[in-house]
Amino acid sequence: MTDNLPKASLGYFPTPLIELTRLSAKLGGPKIYMKRDDNTGLALGGNKTRKLEYIMGDALAKGADTVITAGAIQSNHCRQTAGAAASLGLECHLVLGGKEPTRPQGNLLLDKVYGCHIHWAGKNRKGEDIPALVEQLKAEGKKPYVIPYGGSNELGAVAFVEAYEELDSQRRDMNVSFTHIIFASSSGATHAGLMLGNRILETNCQLVGINIDKGEMDKVPFDQHIVNLANSTARLIEADYQFTANDLILNSNYVGDGYGVIGELEKEAIAMTAQNEGILLDPVYTGRAMGGLIDMVRTGQITSEDTVLFWHTGGAPALFAYAEDLDIR
Known part of the structure; x- marks a missing residue:
C-alpha cells in the first residue's frame, strides 16, 4: 500500500519490544510491554x-x-x-x-x-x-x-500504519496479545496511523491516546483532527475504511496545567520508570502518558488481567532542560 511513496532511510528498524517486569510488579500488574521508539537512532531517537x-x-x-x-x-x-x-x-x-x-x-x-x-x-x-x-x-x-x-500529515500517519505492522509481527513472534496500547497523543499522526493499522490488521486492541495539549490542530478540535487524518490517510493508501468519533479514544484527564507544564504525575512516572527499568522518559510527552497509564492501573481502568503496550515515543534530551521543574535530588 505504501510502495509508491518515496522514502528516505533515516532510522534503525524494527525498534525493540520489551517486557517491563519490574514496573509491572511495582504496580501489582498488569503485564506491561514497551515499544522502544526512543531507539530509532536518528538524533538520539524518537517516533x-x-x-x-x-x-x-x-x-x-x-x-x-x-x-x-x-x-x-x-x-x-x-x-x-x-x-x-x-x-x-x-x-x-x-x-x-x-x-x-x-x-x-x-x-x-x-x-x-x-x-x-x-x-x-x-x-x-x-x-x-x-x-x-x-x-x-x-x-x-x-x-x-x-x-x-x-x-502530522498523511505521510506521517502512513509511517505509523507501517509501525503497527512492525509491532504486530514482533508480538506474534513473542506469542503475546495486547488489550491496550497507551501512547502520547499530541499532533495526531501517530494516533491516526495506529488507528488505521489496528483496523487493517483486525487486532481489536484498545488504543488509548493520552492527550498532551489543550490546543487545536489547524483550527479544528483535536479529536476531530485525528479522525479526519485517519480517514484521509486511508484514502491515500487506498484502504477502504472510514472512522468516526466513536472509533477514537483520547484521554484528556492528564493534561494538567497544559502543554509542557510539569506536575507530580510526570515526575512520579519519570522516576518510577527510571528507577525500576533503567529507561528514561521525557517530561512533556512520555512522562505524561506513562503517568496516565499508572493512574489507569491504580484506578482499575486497567486490571491485573490486562496486557498493556506502552509506546515510548522518545524525547529524553528534554530532561536536561527541565532539571529545575523535575526537582530530582
Missing part, C-alpha cells in the same frame, strides 16, 4: 524518525533544498528534523515558540549543533509564521519544503 522517512522522501522527490518546520522550544520533532536534514544535505529552518534563552539546553542545544537556522516566534509555536518565511526563502532562490507541526 518522529518514522514520519520523517516518508516526509523527507517526499521533499527530496519534489526537489527541495531546504526544509522548514515549527514547534516548541524543546520540540522533539524539530530536533529529529534537524538531524534528518543534516544527514540528507538539506538546509533546515526551525520556527520555535518562545524567545531565545541565554543558554541552550536539551533539544535546542542539539538543534544548534546540527546547524539549523532558528527563528523565534513568541506565542506562535505551531507554524503560524512559516508562510512569510517561505516567501523570504523563495526570494533568496531556495526551494523550501514545509513539514507540518509534529510531522
Whole structure:
C-alpha cells in the first residue's frame, strides 16, 4: 500500500519490544510491554524518525533544498528534523515558540549543533509564521519544503500504519496479545496511523491516546483532527475504511496545567520508570502518558488481567532542560 511513496532511510528498524517486569510488579500488574521508539537512532531517537522517512522522501522527490518546520522550544520533532536534514544535505529552518534563552539546553542545544537556522516566534509555536518565511526563502532562490507541526500529515500517519505492522509481527513472534496500547497523543499522526493499522490488521486492541495539549490542530478540535487524518490517510493508501468519533479514544484527564507544564504525575512516572527499568522518559510527552497509564492501573481502568503496550515515543534530551521543574535530588 505504501510502495509508491518515496522514502528516505533515516532510522534503525524494527525498534525493540520489551517486557517491563519490574514496573509491572511495582504496580501489582498488569503485564506491561514497551515499544522502544526512543531507539530509532536518528538524533538520539524518537517516533518522529518514522514520519520523517516518508516526509523527507517526499521533499527530496519534489526537489527541495531546504526544509522548514515549527514547534516548541524543546520540540522533539524539530530536533529529529534537524538531524534528518543534516544527514540528507538539506538546509533546515526551525520556527520555535518562545524567545531565545541565554543558554541552550536539551533539544535546542542539539538543534544548534546540527546547524539549523532558528527563528523565534513568541506565542506562535505551531507554524503560524512559516508562510512569510517561505516567501523570504523563495526570494533568496531556495526551494523550501514545509513539514507540518509534529510531522502530522498523511505521510506521517502512513509511517505509523507501517509501525503497527512492525509491532504486530514482533508480538506474534513473542506469542503475546495486547488489550491496550497507551501512547502520547499530541499532533495526531501517530494516533491516526495506529488507528488505521489496528483496523487493517483486525487486532481489536484498545488504543488509548493520552492527550498532551489543550490546543487545536489547524483550527479544528483535536479529536476531530485525528479522525479526519485517519480517514484521509486511508484514502491515500487506498484502504477502504472510514472512522468516526466513536472509533477514537483520547484521554484528556492528564493534561494538567497544559502543554509542557510539569506536575507530580510526570515526575512520579519519570522516576518510577527510571528507577525500576533503567529507561528514561521525557517530561512533556512520555512522562505524561506513562503517568496516565499508572493512574489507569491504580484506578482499575486497567486490571491485573490486562496486557498493556506502552509506546515510548522518545524525547529524553528534554530532561536536561527541565532539571529545575523535575526537582530530582
